[in-house]
Amino acid sequence: MNETKQATGLQIHNTTDAQTKPSIVMLVYGEGGVGKTTFSSTGPKPLIIDCEGGAKYFGLRGIDVDVAQVKNWSEMRDVLTIVKGDKYETIVIDPIGELMDKLKRHMFAMNDSKLVQKDGSPTMAGWGWLKKTMRDYIKVLRDSGKHIILIAHIEEKSDEDRMIKRPKIETKLSDDLVTMVDVVGYMTMVQDEGMTKRVIIVDPSNDKYTAKDRTGQLGTMIEPDFTKIVEACQGTKTFKWSSTQAQMNEAKKEGAKKEDKKTTKKAETTEETPAAKAKRLAVAAKKKGAKTDVSK
Secondary structure, three states: OHHHHHHHOOOOOOOOOOOOOOOOEEEEEEOOOOOHHHHHOOOOOEEEEEOOOOOOOOOOOOOOOEEEEOOOHHHHHHHHHHHOOOOOOEEEEEOHHHHHHHHHHHHHHOOOOOOEOOOOOEOHHHHHHHHHHHHHHHHHHHOOOOEEEEEEEEEEEEEOOEEEEEEEOHHHHHHHHHHHOOEEEEEEEEEEOOEEEEEEEOOOOOOOEOOEEOOOOEOOEEOOOHHHHHHHHOOOOOOOOEOHHHHHHHHHHHHHHHHHHHHHHHHHHOOOOHHHHHHHHHHHHHHHOOOOOOOO
16 A cells, blocks of 8 residues: 555555544535524634624624624635634635625626626626636635535425425535535424424435435434534544444444453453463473473
8 A cells, every 4th residue: 555655646545544534514504593603603613704794793692703704705815825724623604605696796896798798697607607616616625624614595496296495506506515515404493392402404315405414424313513513424423313323333332342341351360370370381391391490
């Protein structure tokens, strides 16, 4: 394996090797006011790129988090500079649809007739430029090594005889983002034993919501705590809402640890005494026909 690395420059590893835990990229969508921005503040060392003022009351609510108020697309270049630093581990775009709107206004200001029609609407080439520019920007964030949360509003799309809830983003970028990220979740409110609580649905088999879990570590309905979600996805912790497979793997690890402790304890209690060692050496010497002083 090492020879392959030296010959090609490629970073090759085996999936069972100890390695750096991967960063998690998540797309969360839901109705307004359900708590998507609050959820994003639960990530490890987060920076919220606030595109529509969703975090303006955080201080009054006692939520301590750094927020960058972005007024136009040009300021997003500064975000990439910040991402290269070590101060933040989680970058939040809130919401991606509003950021797309800022990119659209930026495109209009370019006064490129190939991108904007006379009536002020994007041309086909303009829509393509918007989609590609935003997609490329998200790819840079995704590949930065930071955890990324993309927040989106919700729309309903008709599919035969049912309506499917999905992230709302212009230029059909929604489908691309679902492919690019690790986890897609629909955030909503549910009743649980007479109590209303927020949850995120990540069940890809559900035909009512767009959802995804590439890691296989999450259950169908998870707690809206991004730090815990990162720990679950990286396999460092399991929770009651973790997937069945993740909980089975954790049980195997615990079983192996207990077995190791038993083996170590047994070895300690069966340590050879001086008398036993002398007897063993005497028997060995006798077999070889040697004369050994067993008193040593």
